[in-house]
Amino acid sequence: MAYYAFLNENNLVTEVIPGKDETDTSENWEQFYGAIRNQVCKRTSYNTRGGVHYDSNNQPDGGIAYRKNYAGVGFTYDLVLDAFIPPKPYSSWLLDTQTCLWDPPIPYPTDGKIYTWDETTQTWDLAE
Secondary structure, rough: OEEEEEEEEOOEEEEEEEOOOOOOOOOOOHHHHHHHOOEEEEEOOOOOEOOEOOOOOOOOOOOOOOOOOOOOOOEEEEEEOEEEEEOOOOOOOOOEEOOOOOOOOOOOOOOOOOEEEEEEEEEEEEOO
16 A cells, blocks of 8 residues: 655645555556645655665565655655655754654664653753
């Protein structure tokens, strides 16, 4: 099954719906759904994150990773990158243009513990 995201005039995703697979090249389903709503419509891939398609066990499966990330309401579609970008979580985080995900200025600790980001101090704080 394919999924399609509708965009408003600011390229923000307003809704994501299931739809027809585009295996039938006689139809362009993005245009078809877009015309019904009079909105731009872009296909998105349900199991896609950071430009990688994953299987049901969260393992990369080599599938087609449409537009870097599965679209969600409030995501932005970037025409130049042809990608869906999630909302920026903190003002200090930077966009990785390869994955179209936001990266903190300091990498998440790899010691197996759980941390939360503190924007004021720009540090990872151990979760209690």
